Amino acid sequence: MNRKHQRVEPIPLDTSALIYPPTVAKYNSNVFRLSMDLHIKVNPYRLKTALETIIKRFPYFALSLHDGFFWYYLSENTKPLEVYKEHSFPCAHIDRKRGANGYLFKVFYTDHRIAVEFFHAVTDGTGGLIFLKSLVAEYLRLSGYTVKEDPQIFLPDDKVRNEELEDSFTRFYKPLKSVFATDGKAFHHNAVAEMSEKVQAVSAVIPVDQLKERAKVYGLTITEYIVCEILDSLQTLQEQYVKNPKRYKPIRLSVPVNIRKLFHSTSLRNFTLFIVVGIDVRLGHYGFDEIVKTVFHQVRDSVNEKTLSLQISRNVAGRRLPFIRYAPNLLKRPLMKLFSDSYGDATYSSVFSNLGNVTLPDGMKEVVERVDFYLAPSKVNKFSLSGVGVNGNVIINVTSFLTDNTDFERTLFTSLVEKGLQVEISSNRDKS
Amino acid sequence: MAYCVECGVKLAPGTTRCPLCNRKVVAPPQIIGTKENELFPPDNEQPHNFPSPRLDKRRKGLIELASTFIGIAIVTLVISGIVLKDSFSPWFSIMCVALGSLYFYILLFGKPEYVRISTLFSANTFVILLAIDVFDGSLSWSPFAAAGVFLYYILAVFPFHRGKIAPLKKAVIMICAVIASLFVIDLFDGKGLYWFVPIGLPTVVTAIVCLGLLYLRFHFGNPSMGDLVLSLILCASITTVAGDFFSQRLIEHQNMLSWSKSVAIVSVLLLLFLIASATVRKVRFYFTNKVH
Incomplete structure (x- = not known):
């Protein structure tokens, strides 16, 4: 060719x-x-x-x-x-x-x-x-x-x-003295359920007006409101599966943030950072209002140029460390496999990535009916969530490796229904 | 378009079961609707299979890390062999590294099943021992070791094998294998058949009798798990004492036992304890559960 x-x-x-x-x-x-x-x-x-x-x-x-x-x-x-x-x-x-x-x-x-x-x-x-x-x-x-x-x-x-x-991370790197801190393990859904590599998806279509109205009640954005609902559902799930409260683990959600606008970057390669929001249920049960307050402050504390700069410098500095930089790939490859979970997936309970509202130009919006966004789950975080808004709807997709366990999806979407939102569900789990 | 009465969610047209709770939708067909744009095509319409990794991240990482270190070890040995020329032959060490690393790969590559892993471990051990003995220039001690590995396999792995062999047949095979192993060991130790008939066979017969009695006790009685463990210890003790007794007879020593006197005392105490506990249980049962 x-x-x-x-x-x-x-x-x-x-x-x-x-x-x-x-x-x-x-x-x-x-x-x-x-x-x-x-x-x-x-x-x-x-x-x-x-x-x-x-x-x-x-x-x-x-x-x-x-x-x-x-x-x-x-x-x-x-x-x-x-x-x-x-x-x-x-x-x-x-x-x-x-x-x-x-x-x-x-x-x-x-x-x-x-x-x-x-x-x-x-x-x-x-x-x-x-x-x-x-x-x-x-x-x-x-x-x-x-x-x-x-x-x-x-x-x-x-x-x-x-x-x-360009690799925008390198452009916006400031040689700060960054701290390589890591959080402890977070709660993970460990249901005794069959797992399959075939990703099971449940898709929920929710009218954006209803979500906006609901989020406005708490003074949140749509993403923040969905994050609160996810944390609340994860809390319910932990209470359902872990009988002994002494064994509760913190519930954290990793939320990727597109930082192109913040840093004025037009790179089409990866330029996303993750903020981690969560609740420490070891301190007791969190009511929804408490979750709202926590998420509100955590998101605003995390999404600003200075805090994100620290993350950029940490990521770039890690790559530049001589013993990492000059170690052969043969050695780096297995070590990354063995340690990536401890510093990544194990520290949060799931991922929610919201792509935001997708605008379509004339000539296209008449033809495009819906847009979907899916993230692959992982072995540790057996389900991932993604959201995208189009044509007056927000589409939340939950992907999972659990073939016969939909407890999380059910808890999340029934909770939205109970709050008066209209949720339309479709799935590749449906074998009818 | 129907709703799930359990979850309250609206279902996509044509959905006959709720994907969240699996509850069947009971509604007229015109309400359920017909499938239009499915989220994904049904599984049976999948046109091609995509190759996907067989191992998860942790296993893959361990295998890659081990392979790297094994590779480094082999390269180091080869370089040492080239540099040191005639004073050092790397082949024996390379063989040990390669065969030794097989244990690791067996553990990581296959399904974690006791029988499968033990069988492969036994085979690998047999090959390693044989190879080391061959490197020495002659087959001197490896037949004994091979008999030991075989005996381990027959006693510790074979009973758990999921085959169509009946338990009685399994028991017979195990007994024959034990006798055959003892026979081979005695035959190859250079003195001809010296201890097999006067010590080996009577000891095996004693063990069979003990285990037979144990079987009968469990078949006709209702002993507890503690009884089972103690009975097995008793069987092992009696067999040990029997071995010592027959060896003393072979050398025509005046004492009945030499080193196993304390084991014999333990056996007697265990036997008395088991009899006493069984009697106490029977008496208690008689006085508490009599139905007249």
Whole structure:
């Protein structure tokens, strides 16, 4: 295939992507998924053409992953691109050699859907959304639709800006004396239930007006309100499963924050940090109002330039430590696998990533029915949550490895129903 | 579009069971609706299987770390062999490292099942012992070791094997294997058959008799777990004493026992204790549970 796009030299992984390739294993695919359901029928041949056209604008996604002596690195991939028929379970493992011709993303289609699954080492949710919007816009253009301009839709002939390729963590790194502190273990749902690599998803559609109204009662944003509800449900779950209160563990939720706006970055590689909000139930049961107060203060304390700068400096400084930097990948790879959970997944009970409201330009919003965002769960955190807003609805997707246990999902969504919200549920668990 | 009466959530069109509580939706078909845009296509329509890793993060990490260290050890040995030339041959050490590391891989790669892991461990031990003996230049002590490994396998692994062999057949095989092992050990120790007939066989017969009595006691009685443990200790003690007794007879010593006198005292005490506890239990049962 003769793809005339800007040639990309081998590039190192960005700072927050370093952890993803070595930690790929069973129950750890490190994949996220974005999809758009359309009113029109999807033609796979046209979709492939659209993909081949639009990838020229995203040369930093047309990459393959390789082992280096010290670190993994990305290099240009010129193998043919493919589009795949949708599968039954989202966020499946992408084999970096055989999975998608060496690409680290996969484009899927059904009769009315275009979806893309990204290995997290390439980009984050925001980067993935820009790619999907641009792909769908290109597909619609090829189908005869006129799509208006949008800052998040890139045209194939636009010039690729160098800033899109940068590792923004390195640019905003301040050599602060950072503290490498870690939290203790958090509560994890340890139900005796069958686990399968096939990710089970439950999707809830909630009208945004109702959520806004509810969040306004407590003076919270929609994300903060959902975080409170998740923490409350996790508290209920712990009380249900752990009979002895002396064995209670703190409940923490990791919430990825897109820091591009805060730091004025236009990078399309990973530029997300995680804030951890939680309640320490060892001190006693938290009423919903107490959770609201705690979350309100924790979020506002964490999401500001200074606190986030400290996290950036900690991440970058860790990478620059000589004994980490010059240790061979052969040794780093297993050690990252063995210790990543202690410093990551084990310290929080689950993840909730909210992509925010997706705006669609004229010509596209008439065609796009819904947008979905899914995060892969992990072995330690057996379920993950993701949210996205579109067309007056907020869609919350819960992905899980537990095949026959939906206690968490049930607690969360029935709690929302009890508060007067209309929740519409669909799932790939439904075998009827 | 229906609602789940249990959870209160609205269900997507065409859903006949609530995905949260699995409760069946009881409503007219026009309310349930028909499936339009499914969240994901059904499992049976999956067009291709994606290769996925077989091992989880922790196991994979341990295997990679072990492989790295084993690799480093082997490279170091090879370099030492090249540098030191004739004064050091690395092959024996490399073989030990490679075969020794197999224990680790057996433990991490396979399913954690006792029979499977013990069988592979036994086989690996047998290969290691044989290889070390071969490196010495002749097969001198490895047949004894092999018989020991075989005996371990027959006594500690074989009874737990999930096959179609009846328990009685298993017992017969175990007894025959024990006798055969003792026979081989006696045959290969250089003196011909010296102790197998006068000591080995009578001791095995004593053990079989003890275990037979134990079986009968458990088959016709209702002893507790404590009784079982104590009875097994008693069987082992009597067999030990029997071994000592027959060895004393072989050398025609005037004493009946030599080193196992204290074991014999323990055996007698254990036996008395078991008889006393069984009698006390029977008497108590007679006076408390009589139904006339």
